[in-house]
Amino acid sequence: MNIDVQLQVQELLARYVQAIDDDRLEAWPDFFTGQCRYLVTTAENVEQGLPLGMIYATSGAMLRDRVRSLREANVYEAQRYRHVIGPPLVEPGEGGEVRARTNFIVVRIMHTGETMIFASGRYEDRIALTGPQGARFVEKVVVLDSRQIDTLLAIPL
């Protein structure tokens, strides 16, 4: 893959996870194109061909609604999250887009200071590199390794 594209994708992902870890959730929808697809699902669902996931949004407006709900529910503030991602595997997509697969682990830090593994999985992204605001996600599929999902609704992944 082109070196410049590889690093653009890597930078987009680094900015994305740092925005979430900084609790700058209001900036989260801006990482997506206006028409987009954001899906959180499990590896089990994907293997069984089940299209549904736990979270599904198809526009920036839906993503913003979601952030508003999180803020009102106020569930997010008591803990911190930290994403660590591996190097993205980038391939050419359709219409000038690129596809990227990236492994991730997220740890959760309780307000007591206790730290635990919160989630692991892979991002399967379609990315538009050009546009007025630079690289953005056209589609982001978050494939979780675990199907324990009780608290997963609390945080963008």
Added chain:
Amino acid sequence: MNIDVQLQVQELLARYVQAIDDDRLEAWPDFFTGQCRYLVTTAENVEQGLPLGMIYATSGAMLRDRVRSLREANVYEAQRYRHVIGPPLVEPGEGGEVRARTNFIVVRIMHTGETMIFASGRYEDRIALTGPQGARFVEKVVVLDSRQIDTLLAIPL
């Protein structure tokens, strides 16, 4: 190090760990040259100068045998694994090869959904960049931090 080489190594490692995490074990031997060396050992062993490890293979045929055993033992399917690797540290090696050192953490996800740290350590790789099938491992030494090895035989690392 040359930028292009750095990214080639990073991509090889990203593809390698994603193949394992996807349970595409039959593709695992293809990441190695026909004549190769695959060794799983511990940091303690390395520091004491002990050449032996828990797993040792010197050809693609031995790696394929190993995958067959794993499939027959059927121990692998009940859980998932997720590798997260840091940026590889790449240096020139002998005969046009490169050497790469890469930190990794592997988490294991049980079928109940429970997630735990499975292994941590570093890869010490010798990589041939050119060849009919692109970049491959000539040697991969997996140096584990922990000497708790009971279940380690279950998975390529």
Added chain:
Amino acid sequence: MNIDVQLQVQELLARYVQAIDDDRLEAWPDFFTGQCRYLVTTAENVEQGLPLGMIYATSGAMLRDRVRSLREANVYEAQRYRHVIGPPLVEPGEGGEVRARTNFIVVRIMHTGETMIFASGRYEDRIALTGPQGARFVEKVVVLDSRQIDTLLAIPL
């Protein structure tokens, strides 16, 4: 950001964490410029505008003192550490320096083999790329997610 700069920063960080994980602590001060600032603090402190941290050093001599204390206290040897870092987010700084933000997780491996999450957080670095010894940290602020700090004094982060 310039591709070459991005990879220089990534390599500096990779070498830095591998030196710590290898227990080559005497090499640790050499990753900093002679006049430097090394601060370990918590996200909570940063958000409350508290300038103080748990560890603070402003010169290579102070860093070397710290390593000497660690060696004398002999607390470090019984366990191992493994850092995994994500891709650094690099931006231009002042006077030709660059700024980098990098997520990290550190696991600790006890001599019994038990592995646990030891720390998570982000590095906020100011880096001088040129100089007789290559890229070095002018400032390294280690922002920990957790305020559980009891054992943190044992290891450079």
